[in-house]
Amino acid sequence: MKKPGKRAGEPSRAGNDRSTGQTTRYHHGDLSGALLSAARFILDRDGVSALGLRPVTRAAGVSHTAAAHHFGDLAGLLSELAATGLDELRAAIISAAGTPRLIAEAYVFYALRHPHMFELMFRSDLIDRTSPRYRNAASALFAMLAGSPEVSDHDGQKETDGYDSQDAARYTAAWGLVHGIAVLATDGRLDPLISRLREPMSREDLVRQAILSVPPFL
Amino acid sequence: MKKPGKRAGEPSRAGNDRSTGQTTRYHHGDLSGALLSAARFILDRDGVSALGLRPVTRAAGVSHTAAAHHFGDLAGLLSELAATGLDELRAAIISAAGTPRLIAEAYVFYALRHPHMFELMFRSDLIDRTSPRYRNAASALFAMLAGSPEVSDHDGQKETDGYDSQDAARYTAAWGLVHGIAVLATDGRLDPLISRLREPMSREDLVRQAILSVPPFL
DNA sequence: AAACAAATCTTTCCACTGGAAAGACATCCG
DNA sequence: CGGATGTCTTTCCAGTGGAAAGATTTGTTT
Incomplete structure (x- = not known):
């Protein structure tokens, strides 16, 4: 019932490879x-x-x-892919480091430059958030956005009591703002508004102005 | 080749119905x-x-x-379902009408009360945004959030030049803020932060404080 | 070097999905 | 009564992700 088949061909080569002249081996290598x-x-x-x-x-x-x-499984693959996206976003934020306003712009503009990757990064139904690779990338990114909770020095041994309520609230608002703008913009939700603008404006300009319109980012 | 089959059964009834004793007819009715x-x-x-x-x-x-x-197709069905969600959200906003802050809270709290529906409403890959039902519900909702562009009275005939840039920017920021907070909260993205809070706090409290931390909503 | 173990990739199979096509049935309208 | 039309079913098809088991290469041990 089982045909060992494998139509006549070079015995030491396995797959037909495309485009490159390389001979694909059974074990791919990477x-x-x-x-x-x-x-x-x-x-x-x-x-x-x-x-x-x-x-x-x-x-x-x-x-x-x-x-x-x-x-x-597929979620495992996508989780790693999404993790590289989180790393890219973090790198973009680092290189734009400085004022909160620049950080906010870096967040939104990364999403505008890589809309599909940005979507994947937050599609919890597709990825496995408990995957170590993703977890690390995510906490590294969000630690950068929020900073770590303050450490209190008790008799030389450092320990943290966790975030202050006000800090957490401000952090949530800031993250929510940039994330929401990024989601709406990349999903085309702002386009109806843009098309009804008195004087024409690009997506980029609108989101930049939006960020600037919030007092803490002035 | 074709078996008219249909195993012996009551001729005037079609489907076996579950739970209810109602006889399901061939034409469902609704x-x-x-x-x-x-x-x-x-x-x-x-x-x-x-x-x-x-x-x-x-x-x-x-x-x-x-x-x-x-x-x-499936997208058609989900579009109508999502449209009812948009209507519900609009109703929630209307009933909470008053200050911008209350509107913002209504937006976020609806998402927290109906997280799955909220997700569906903005899953552009699942729904058909050009569906009339969805389009209408969406523009009705977002017109309520942003208001309509100002109408200038030229010799008795009303016409609009579209949105002012500053208004559009503020509107984008406000929508982005509430939408972002709603997305992050319903997706559990704030939970790591909440668990590291100095004094315990519910999701609801955190998002409320977050909204309050933004000057325009004070 | 030979034999065995482990890692890596393929083949095959299965349950499931959304939708196209065509048939069966019910209702309405002349 | 007799179509015509609308509504639902049956059947079929091309896809999907994954489980299971086989094939093949590489590494390890003796």
């Missing part, structure tokens, strides 16, 4: 990396909904179950 | 309504990801293609 870059390519081009297990593995030239060994 | 309430029930209980064509139709006791005639 399949997880290849899958991640294939996924990134598809994400940027076709959006989150195109990030299937089969499309991605097909683009990498392997069978659709090949990813399981490296990432467990 | 299938679109039944599908919408079944979808709403599933949405509230199991979340957006459970909103499949087959689960919903199954719950309504009809075949999985029965919805096509009424809604076209």
Whole structure:
């Protein structure tokens, strides 16, 4: 019943590879990396909904179950991909470091430059937030936005009581503001408003003005 | 090749109905309504990801293609469902009418009370935003949040030049703030922060304080 | 070097999805 | 009564993610 088949071909080569003249071996060498870059390519081009297990593995030239060994399941793969996005966002914020206003702009503009990645980063239904890779990237990013809770020095041993209520409230408001603007802008929710503007304005200009219109960011 | 089959049964009854003793007729009578309430029930209980064509139709006791005639496709059904959510949100805002701060709270608290519906309302990949029902509900809601652009009276005939830039910026910021807080809160993104709070606080309290921490809402 | 163990990828299969196409049934309208 | 029309069902199809087991390469141990 089982055909060992494998139509006649070079015995030491496995998959037919596309575009490159490289001979694809049975063991890919760096399949997880290849899958991640294939996924990134598809994400940027076709959006989150195109990030299937089969499309991605097909683009990498392997069978659709090949990813399981490296990432467990689709959510595992997407979690790592999303984590790289969180790292990119954090890097963008760091390089724009300075005033809160610049940080806010960096957050929103990253989303505008990478709308699909930004969407993926917060699609909790697609990713596994408990994945270590994602957890670390997420807490690193949000620690940068909020700062760490103050540490009190008790007899030389440092310990923290956690965030102050007012700080937490301000942090929530700030994050909510930039995140909300980013979500609305990347989802095209502001376009009806933009099209009814007295004098024309780009998305970028509108969100910049919006950030500037909030007193703490002035 | 085709078996007219239909195993022996009562000739004038079509589907086996569940729970109720009602005899389900071939023509349902109000299938679109039944599908919408079944979808709403599933949405509230199991979340957006459970909103499949087959689960919903199954719950309504009809075949999985029965919805096509009424809604076209799944996106059509979900668009109508999301539109009812937009209407609910608008109603909540109206009933809380008054200060901008109360409007902001109404927006966020509706999301906290109906997190799955709130998610669906803004899942552009699942719904058809060009659907008339959704379009109307959306513009009605957002017109209420932003108000209409000022009308200038030119010789008795009213006309509008569109929104002023500053108004649009403030509107974007306000909407972004409440929307962002709602998204982050309903998605559990604030929970790590809450758990590290010095004195314990509920989600509701945190978002309320967050809104209050923004000067325009004071 | 040979034998064995472990890692990596493929094949095959399964349950599930949304939708197209066509048939069956009910109701309305002349 | 007799279509015509609207409504629902049956059947089929191309997809999806993943489980299970086989094939193949690499590493490890003797």
